[in-house]
Amino acid sequence: QLLVEMDGFVANDSIVLMAATNRPDVLDPALVRPGRFDLQVLVDAPDKHGREQILKIHSRNKKLAPEVNLEVIAANTPGFSGAQLEGVTDQAALVAARRIEKEINRLRNEGKLSEKEIGAQVPRLISMADMDEGIDRVQMGPAKEKAAKRMSDEDMDNTAYHELGHAWISQVMFERKQGGDPVTKITIVPRARALGYTQALPMGDRYNYTDKQLRARIMMAMGGRAAQEIFLDTIDTGASNDFKQAQRWAYRMVTEFGMSSLGPISVGEGGPNPFLGRELAGHNNYGPELANAIDQEWMKIVRECYEETKKILEADAECIRKIARILRQKETILGPEFKQLRDESKCAIKPCDKGDDCGDDAAAE
Incomplete structure (x- = not known):
């Protein structure tokens, strides 16, 4: 019926028919053939x-x-x-x-x-x-102000070190020119979707990621758990979403972006039924041997990033403890103050520590 309404009995060039959807993959091919909705305009998020x-x-x-x-x-x-x-x-x-x-x-x-x-x-x-x-x-x-008042000292410590772990890794990787982003805010004020959060923003709009940048994102995600393990000798459930992010980026590095020893491969898109969704209808277009190799590769990336994350945090343990106490007291630290605190504590990471692989960009400094 829609096709009949679009055609009408007599052609009329003064009428333009437009429609919008966020699922073009489920449209009937008859709708998007020439003469129908044949011009597709993709609207990205604004720059x-x-x-x-x-x-x-x-x-x-x-x-x-x-x-x-x-x-x-x-x-x-x-x-x-x-x-x-x-x-x-x-x-x-x-x-x-x-x-x-x-x-x-x-x-x-x-x-x-x-x-x-x-x-x-x-x-x-x-x-x-x-x-x-x-x-x-x-x-x-x-913000959940009442929840903040009810938080125990143990929870406050966990949140402070967790968020500071994220922030420290992102700032260090930024200063070393290894793909990190500068920190703009650290807060342990509970909100609807988190007990605290760290905001690190790129210097400009970003449309692609290098392998260095993706590894930095994985390391930042793992920084919260690593900090709790190092400074509090404990682990909790607060890092579950961080693990999901790290795994997702590592998996895509292997299966989509060709950023592993398996080389330039792109696998996993088996053309699922769009009405059932990827999880129910998707299937692998590769065998068990490659599946095992993929699992080994993405887990290797996550392990390497986690070990490097712990190494960075342990190198500045005393400075992190000092700033964690300040974060506990102030609850929110903005980017300029964070940098100032690191400088005053004489713990700002050098652009490239001797012996570290800081990449071509840092080596050129």
Whole structure:
């Protein structure tokens, strides 16, 4: 019936029919043949410039403080869709409204200022901190302040060392030019989707990954468990999602990207029934010998990355302990402060330690 409606009885060039889907693979081939939906336009997530323009649109009717820099916010939201960016501005407005109301009520209760003076002292503007909180809410959900107060000292220590392990590895691999990203935030404030998190962002939009960058991502993922094992002599369930990420990247390095001793191979896409999904209908297009070799390769990559991660953390154990205590007290450390703390503790990793394989980029420094 749809094809009949598209054709009609008489051709009319003034009508353009458009449709959208996120599953083009399940469409009837008759729909996408020439004369039907024959032009397919892929809409990717916006780049940095696009994100900035979208933020300008969604903040048009919102009062922003002078220090709010939409370019910085765009740089801190790689991969965000237009809807997520709208969510950032909306959440920031809610956070600002609650903050302003709380401050006004505090001044009213003190009874020292008139309403006019209170209005002048408390600007009704969205601050940069409000926008940062908006990003956190979209990414990780709202903060659980009550949960933070109920956390035991043991849980706080576990979370602090876990997140610091992630951050340390990412920053070290960035400074060594081995594929890491600079740390922008470390927090142990519980949110809807995590007890804490570490934010490390690339210097610009990234469209491809080198093997060095993928190994750095695996090492960062394993940094949390490694830190708990080294500094607390314990392991817990908090690293399960980290393991999934590390395994997924290592597996793809072997089966899709040709980044292992098996060479340039691409296996595992057997053409599953799209209505059943990959997990139910997928099947391997290779034999048991290759399957075993693949398992050996991706597990080898994860093991190597984990051992290198532990080596890096153990080399700066005392410095990490100092900063972990500070993180416990402050709960959130931003990137510039993190770098300053490392410098003050005289524990900043050199761009390339003697004897380490720091790659061609670092060797050229």
